[in-house]
Amino acid sequence: MLLPHSHNRTSTQRWHSKRSLTLVTIALLGSTLTSSTTSWFASAQHQNVAGKFASRAKLVDEGSTHKKKRKFFGGGNTITSTTDDGEFRSYFWTRWRRRKGAPQHLSSANGYYSSWTSSWELVLVESKLILISLIISMICVAFSWIWYSCFADGGSRKESADNTKREDLDGAEDLVCDTPEQLHSGFLQSVEVGFEDVGMVLKQKKGRPDRVILDGSIRGVARPGRMLAIMGPSGSGKSTLLHAIAGNVKDDKKVSLYGRRYINNESLTGDSRIPSAFIEQEAKFFPHMTVKETLDFQVELKMGSFLKKKVERDALVQDLMAQLGLTKSANTIVGNAKVRGISGGERKRLSIACEMISSPSVIFLDEPTSGLDSYQATQVIETLRSLADQGKTIVSVIHQPSQHTFQLFDDLLLLSEGRLMYFGEVSKVRQYMTELGYGCESEIGTAEHVLDCVSRVVGGDDEAERLSMERIERIASEAVNHARQLVSFNGEDSTVKKSAKKTKHIIDKTSAHPGTNIFRQFRLLLERSVQELLRGKAAIFVKIVQQVSLGVIYGGIYSLGDDQVSIWSFYVYFQQLFHSSLTLCFSSKASIMDRFGLLSLIIIGATNMAMAGTVRSFPKEKAIVTGEIASRMYRTGPYFIAKAISEIPLIGLCNVIFGAILYPLVNLQKGKLKNFLGLTSLHSLASEGFGLLIGSVAPNSDVALALFPPIIVLNIIFDGKNIAEENTPKLLRWVNKIGLIRWGFTGLALNEFSGLEFRSSGPFRGPVAKTGEDALARFGMDGKSLNDLVRAQMTIVAGCWLLSFLGLSLTRQKFEVMMTPPDCNS
Numbered sequence: 001m002l003l004p005h006s007h008n009r010t011s012t013q014r015w016h017s018k019r020s021l022t023l024v025t026i027a028l029l030g031s032t033l034t035s036s037t038t039s040w041f042a043s044a045q046h047q048n049v050a051g052k053f054a055s056r057a058k059l060v061d062e063g064s065t066h067k068k069k070r071k072f073f074g075g076g077n078t079i080t081s082t083t084d085d086g087e088f089r090s091y092f093w094t095r096w097r098r099r100k101g102a103p104q105h106l107s108s109a110n111g112y113y114s115s116w117t118s119s120w121e122l123v124l125v126e127s128k129l130i131l132i133s134l135i136i137s138m139i140c141v142a143f144s145w146i147w148y149s150c151f152a153d154g155g156s157r158k159e160s161a162d163n164t165k166r167e168d169l170d171g172a173e174d175l176v177c178d179t180p181e182q183l184h185s186g187f188l189q190s191v192e193v194g195f196e197d198v199g200m201v202l203k204q205k206k207g208r209p210d211r212v213i214l215d216g217s218i219r220g221v222a223r224p225g226r227m228l229a230i231m232g233p234s235g236s237g238k239s240t241l242l243h244a245i246a247g248n249v250k251d252d253k254k255v256s257l258y259g260r261r262y263i264n265n266e267s268l269t270g271d272s273r274i275p276s277a278f279i280e281q282e283a284k285f286f287p288h289m290t291v292k293e294t295l296d297f298q299v300e301l302k303m304g305s306f307l308k309k310k311v312e313r314d315a316l317v318q319d320l321m322a323q324l325g326l327t328k329s330a331n332t333i334v335g336n337a338k339v340r341g342i343s344g345g346e347r348k349r350l351s352i353a354c355e356m357i358s359s360p361s362v363i364f365l366d367e368p369t370s371g372l373d374s375y376q377a378t379q380v381i382e383t384l385r386s387l388a389d390q391g392k393t394i395v396s397v398i399h400q401p402s403q404h405t406f407q408l409f410d411d412l413l414l415l416s417e418g419r420l421m422y423f424g425e426v427s428k429v430r431q432y433m434t435e436l437g438y439g440c441e442s443e444i445g446t447a448e449h450v451l452d453c454v455s456r457v458v459g460g461d462d463e464a465e466r467l468s469m470e471r472i473e474r475i476a477s478e479a480v481n482h483a484r485q486l487v488s489f490n491g492e493d494s495t496v497k498k499s500a501k502k503t504k505h506i507i508d509k510t511s512a513h514p515g516t517n518i519f520r521q522f523r524l525l526l527e528r529s530v531q532e533l534l535r536g537k538a539a540i541f542v543k544i545v546q547q548v549s550l551g552v553i554y555g556g557i558y559s560l561g562d563d564q565v566s567i568w569s570f571y572v573y574f575q576q577l578f579h580s581s582l583t584l585c586f587s588s589k590a591s592i593m594d595r596f597g598l599l600s601l602i603i604i605g606a607t608n609m610a611m612a613g614t615v616r617s618f619p620k621e622k623a624i625v626t627g628e629i630a631s632r633m634y635r636t637g638p639y640f641i642a643k644a645i646s647e648i649p650l651i652g653l654c655n656v657i658f659g660a661i662l663y664p665l666v667n668l669q670k671g672k673l674k675n676f677l678g679l680t681s682l683h684s685l686a687s688e689g690f691g692l693l694i695g696s697v698a699p700n701s702d703v704a705l706a707l708f709p710p711i712i713v714l715n716i717i718f719d720g721k722n723i724a725e726e727n728t729p730k731l732l733r734w735v736n737k738i739g740l741i742r743w744g745f746t747g748l749a750l751n752e753f754s755g756l757e758f759r760s761s762g763p764f765r766g767p768v769a770k771t772g773e774d775a776l777a778r779f780g781m782d783g784k785s786l787n788d789l790v791r792a793q794m795t796i797v798a799g800c801w802l803l804s805f806l807g808l809s810l811t812r813q814k815f816e817v818m819m820t821p822p823d824c825n826s
């Protein structure tokens with residue numbers, strides 16, 4: 001029965017106008033903000049701010065003969081001061097003037113404005129500002145579009161649904177449902193899934209013939225209240241067919257997929273995904289969550305908007321656990337290959353339970369019994385039987401079932417080498433094979449016998465191989481006719497296209513319901529992230545041990561000041577005994593080199609640890625998350641923000657432990673510990689962000705790990721002390737700007753060296769540096785403030801998070817479109 005829905009007629013328009021309004025608002029806000037900021041900058045630069053900066057620059061530059069550039073606004077506009085006269089001008093414009101051959105000393109701070117007011121120059125200034133505003137507005141529009149498609153309900157699905165022309169839909173809007181109850185009591189309640197002429201070809205490299213995976217002869221139907229088994233020898237195309245029917249074949253340039261599908265005898269477009277539960281061979285879960293927590297989490301995300309009271313959600317969780325025999329394992333963690341958790345059978349049943357939450361009418365399963373013993377396999381199939389008895393449509397690939405489990409199925413689709421061998425009732429297949437002349441003794445199980453009939457003999461006996469090929473040929477030619485007699489659709493009907501669009505529209509609209517709002521998604525995802533982090537006690541322990549041991553190692557090797565405290569007690573006594581000579585040695589200029597060396601090691605170590613951990617773990621988590629996002633549980637945005645935030649406390653804790661051990665041991669400058677901890681934590685956060693970026697763009701953890709060493713090496717080379725900026729190859733200068741290690745190292749060096757004085761005795765290398773500032777100047781680190789470095793690190797964090805988010809959004813799963821079968825293209 002189809003439900004009437006009068007108010008849905010306006011929902012498409014509402015969504016369109018909501019989106020347009022958001023885009024326009026964000027674009028306007030962006031351009032207004034940019035214009036006002038740039039005009040403020042222009043006027044401020046001309047007037048008050050110029051004066052203020054000029055005097056500050058003058059103060060800072062006193063006693064120095066170097067020119068200093070002070071970053072004021074973005075990349076292009078840099079205010080430069082010279083010590084001679086405190087002259088103050090825009091670096092950007094100065095460079096431009098230089099190019100035009102104008103004199104370099106243009107004006108004093110007060111005369112600045114007047115020297116630039118020749119009309120054409122002002123026009124140029126204004127037009128550049130307008131251009132910047134326009135570019136930023138366009139970026140705002142692009143981001144708002146991405147934001148909308150990632151955060152807002154519907155996204156691409158709604159878009160594709162809305163692309164379906166209203167006039168072609170024949171009142172399909174009236175069939176659309178708004179609540180799960182309506183959804184499953186309407187068009188999609190009792191679903192019959194039909195398919196015909198399904199084929200798949202794998203394009204090969206030049207000169208080699210294409211490989212046929214499914215030959216285009218496959219047809220069948222899965223009916224409500226019945227279980228359809230897809231069987232065949234290994235490699236016969238069972239999983240491929242299951243994915244093709246569900247609309248779940250992963251997008252691949254080499255693949256060409258064709259055929260027709262129907263829902264309740266209504267045809268579907270090639271890109272439709274049947275609203276169903278799809279249970280893959282390998283269920284992926286967060287390993288440290290218990291069975292109950294996993295179900296609680298999924299129930300709240302999928303049904304939070306409909307089951308508003310906690311008692312209702314709890315009741316659903318209890319019901320699912322009882323139905324799937326999970327009650328006794330409710331508080332056991334799910335586990336994975338490394339962490340022991342529930343059994344393989346329980347994992348399969350948990351994945352079925354998770355898919356049952358939204359009460360789908362159709363369930364596709366890819367080898368639900370693989371890896372299970374016969375008792376567990378029977379339990380899983382019996383669970384499916386009870387679901388089918390409730391009216392669900394079950395389609396499952398099954399591998400060598402026992403006679404008992406085989407008989408729990410109603411229908412069978414048999415494949416061999418991508419060809420249809422049988423479609424019909426399970427109870428009739430034995431008789432069917434006997435009538436074809438391939439009968440067998442009664443003691444041999446039916447499943448075993450039919451698989452023998454359609455398996456090709458390979459290796460050794462040529463005659464047996466020839467006979468098996470003849471048998472397969474015969475069975476295949478009979479199967480097509482047999483299936484045609486049993487299954488027919490309105491595929492040749494002239495209204496097929498219209499009907500396909502209509503059905504897709506219904507499916508898209510009906511399955512676009514958000515399970516819960518975006519804030520709740522964020523809260524739940526944050527809770528899960530934190531929980532996973534805290535439950536991974538081994539990982540936390542390893543991190544802490546790493547920090548402690550590094551602190552102790554560095555502390556044992558480096559001694560930088562007069563009043564050393566060392567882990568080696570004899571060393572302390574030794575120091576106290578020969579106080580004068582040793583302290584002279586350690587407070588000498590040799591400690592400049594030691595200090596730089598230590599700070600560089602601290603930063604390289606922090607980068608390695610934060611990045612390597614994320615690069616290793618994130619791609620694995622991504623595999624679970626992309627599946628959950630593809631099944632419309634939540635959006636990329638809330639997930640990503642929750643993920644990024646959840647890591648911050650642990651990063652801070654690790655740095656505090658490291659700093660607390662290292663600082664007194666090596667005797668870094670007193671009173672700078674707080675800055676030290678802040679800078680190392682910020683640096684770890686930036687490194688973790690970089691790790692997320694690599695993990696989100698890399699297709700898998702192997703690629704991510706392969707990318708890691710060259711990135712680290714590049715960062716070390718351009719850390720600010722290994723190669724001078726002016727000697728860096730021009731093509732690589734940009735690396736300097738985003739060099740994680742460089743900014744981190746410079747920050748620590750600035751924090752440590754500013755205010756230090758060095759004694760001239762003791763061994764030292766290179767020219768004499770009396771103060772920390774001198775030492776910094778030798779490495780070209782003068783002229784920067786801690787604020788600059790914090791800003792740079794924060795920009796890196798923000799940039800990495802943004803790019804990782806985009807990377808994650810853009811690598812969303814795409815699916816192959818099923819084309820019309822070749823003979824019907826005309």
Ligand SMILES: Nc1ncnc2c1ncn2[C@@H]1O[C@H](COP(=O)(O)OP(=O)(O)OP(=O)(O)O)[C@@H](O)[C@H]1O
Nearest residue numbers: 202213232233234235236237238239240241252255
């Ligand atoms: N995208 C693809 N790229 C390359 N080969 C593919 C692709 N899809 C399917 N195949 C090939 O098609 C054949 C059938 O694969 P499929 O997984 O469907 O077999 P199966 O019957 O499920 O096998 P098994 O029982 O061993 O799991 C295999 O040889 C597989 O390598």
